[in-house]
Ligand SMILES: Nc1ncnc2c1ncn2[C@@H]1O[C@H](COP(=O)(O)OP(=O)(O)OC[C@H]2O[C@@H]([n+]3cccc(C(=O)O)c3)[C@H](O)[C@@H]2O)[C@@H](O)[C@H]1O
């Protein structure tokens with residue numbers, strides 16, 4: 001089997017999807033797992049980006065359907081800005097579209113900066129912007145688990161195939177979640193689901209950004225990756241991409257394997 005086909009199979013990507021069915025199946029999955037786990041619903045950070053808008057909307061629908069069936073569940077959206085977010089208007093658009101049962105705002109700036117100061121005092125060097133970015137992502141994880149713990153909810157992750165293939169997420173940051181309803185979708189498929197659900201165009205057409213850097217706010221993911229989501233999606237749906245892009249994707253896939261597994265133990269063989 002080619003490396004490309006192996007990756008497509010491992011990440012559960014379907015080259016062609018039935019959009020309506022995908023929406024139904026993913027809501028059904030959220031509901032079934034929620035009931036099975038005995039949780040009281042879902043918690044997710046809403047950034048104003050495409051992925052959390054979709055995962056949040058599906059979670060809200062799952063909670064509403066569960067309630068209609070007599071099971072007590074709700075969806076809690078959390079705004080987690082670092083200071084003032086440049087695209088706050090998109091975050092508000094996303095909240096208006098999702099219409100969550102509850103919204104909390106936890107500004108992570110104080111906690112992140114307090115940590116950065118302590119780090120610098122202790123190590124004698126400032127926390128570099130790149131690593132501080134991962135601290136922001138992990139602080140958001142801490143905030144989501146604090147709320148989920150209190151409300152007996154599950155933390156939703158917004159990871160999908162186009163992020164999974166490159167490991168383009170912070171390990172135990174935005175990668176730290178209990179349930180991943182977008183797994184297996186390409187970026188374009190996620191966008192198509194959002195469009196079908198009636199999301200504002202500004203959200204399903206939004207340029208993806210991790211927005212983790214103080215020095216480059218709103219930097220497009222594609223700039224950092226040196227790869228376009230169109231190329232990633234083409235690869236994931238079995239199409240030919242440039243030799244350069246293929247090598248980049250397959251290299252990133254290999255070196256990020258540790259992010260798609262539980263921490264390695266003496267009994268694991270996947271790393272050999
Ligand atoms: N082979 C290996 N086996 C086991 N563990 C290994 C390992 N190699 C590194 N590690 C561990 O993993 C750590 C590196 O991983 P990590 O801490 O995640 O750090 P890293 O992958 O360097 O950074 C995260 C990347 O994801 C991007 N990101 C983050 C969050 C959101 C989004 C977005 O799209 O919105 C994107 C971010 O811009 C950056 O490029 C190392 O410090 C080490 O602890």
Ligand SMILES: Nc1ncnc2c1ncn2[C@@H]1O[C@H](COP(=O)(O)OP(=O)(O)OP(=O)(O)O)[C@@H](O)[C@H]1O
Nearest residue numbers: 045046047049050051052080081158174208209210
């Ligand atoms: N400022 C923020 N406020 C709330 N949650 C956030 C924030 N930034 C990141 N997150 C959380 O981290 C997740 C990962 O970020 P990521 O940028 O991959 O997704 P996104 O912003 O939803 O979509 P896109 O990838 O298209 O930008 C988000 O889905 C969201 O749950």
Ligand SMILES: [Mg+2]
Nearest residue numbers: 047049209210
């Ligand atoms: Mg984003």
